Amino acid sequence: MNVTEARKLFPILDSKVYGKDLVYFDNAATSQRPASSIERLTRLSLEHNANIHRAVHALASTATDEYESTRDVVKEFLNARSRKEIIFTSGTTNSINLVAYSFAEAFIKEGDEVIVSEAEHHSNIVPWQIVCQRKGASVKVLRIDDNGVLDVESLAGLITDRTRLVACTQISNVLGLVNPIERVVEIAHSKGVPVLVDGAQGVVHQGLDVQKCDCDFYAFSGHKMYAATGTGVIYGKEKWLEQMPPFMGGGEMIETVRFSGTTYAELPEKFEAGTQNFNAIPTFKDAIQVWKELNSKELTDYADSVKEYLYDALSKDDRIRIYGVPCGTVQKIPLFSFTVEGVHHEDLALILDKMGVATRSGQMCAEPLMDRFGVTGMLRASLAPYNTMEEAEYFIKSLNRAISMLK
């Protein structure tokens, strides 16, 4: 598959904004959706809309099959051991909150510690702060260096006998650097500490073999990887999920309910309280199919050439400072957060928008990182495999024009 064919899968890419061709460079916030995802969501809503699991009628039966077969597809995608380890959620934030709450209930006590990296999205910081505050525990920080590279070897020194969990992103949504997550797991496990990996960006660009990586939890969203919005997954090793109490009560998660006491359903339903997003979750099937097609050698090579072009163009411009500098064995995905000397990031995003280019400006849900680099915000251009070299060239041209307008 080449990039022209890839683009045909995504109807929105033909759009125009302000009369100009849309250049969508905000894929780290949400990716665009292929027609197959959109059609499945529509078809399920039009023809098979019924609540899953309980009812015996025909519509419910199809809806349940669609939903449960998705679990098998996700299990295979992640190479999980069992479908019991795949819990559907509304997105990464929901996934991490589920683990933070339930894991803390079972394992975190006063005086304990959780380690998070400095490059985390708020969604992998705040849930830990909330549970640590509730339990009288504390959050410790695994630092990055000035290039944005995780100081992974300092992890061993940070872990104490009170450390209960390490939460670390696979790829930061600001820096775009691929963290050596296997090494994080190796160090943490050598001290008997489990690891949660935030895969919101990582799942899109790399995927993850959870058995090979051996992480304990893996959280990601559907909407950043071509599925419908309001969908997410938390993978958890069965041994942990079995020991953790439910996150929310009600709906699917019960076995028997008596006022004298309630027993809970088996995994995975134990963690799927309430009505699930049963029209949207099955779009993971289309998303994963498209994900595989977009990971062809031809497209990956092409995407790499686009990435190299952008990185060169941005890094050789003296006015621009890029955050997240690849060095040594640390790879960068096509995600570029930067500031332009003397120009406000928001002004740039606004002018680029009028030129048809969608980017993101601001703190990108990572205030500690903004503080780390002493900026109030950044401009971010994040690409997907369907973005072209022509778009990258147009972006650089537009950026230069915007800078000269604003300077």
Place this chain on the structure above:
Amino acid sequence: MEKTLAEIKEEVIDSFSMYDEWLDKYEYLIELGKNLDSYPEEEKTEEKLIKGCQSRVWLDSKVEDGKIYFSADSDAIITKGIISLLISVYSGRTAAEIASDDFKFIENIGLKENLSPTRANGLVSMISTIKRIAQENL
């Protein structure tokens, strides 16, 4: 003779409508922002900061001969252009004039609709701050 508030608003609407493309309108706003009178660093205080804007905007005012004079600054140039536009209309007017104004000319130039939601909220905050200052000086 001194221009009325209505005349000044007409002028702003006219200069805005000279540009067909929004990119050109933004270029105009950027120019306004660049030409805004300098604002003293020591007046960039927390209480002069307008809440509800994504970029930082400071608005100061003084009353002379019964008229309110505004000065402002922002770290983002387009926001600075927008506040400059508002100041060019409302600075030098009486509190009564400002307080009774409907601020409809903003809609006439289509500015609010063409801002991102966060910027549009910022614009609303700027307008309500100008109104509040006028109310306080009635």
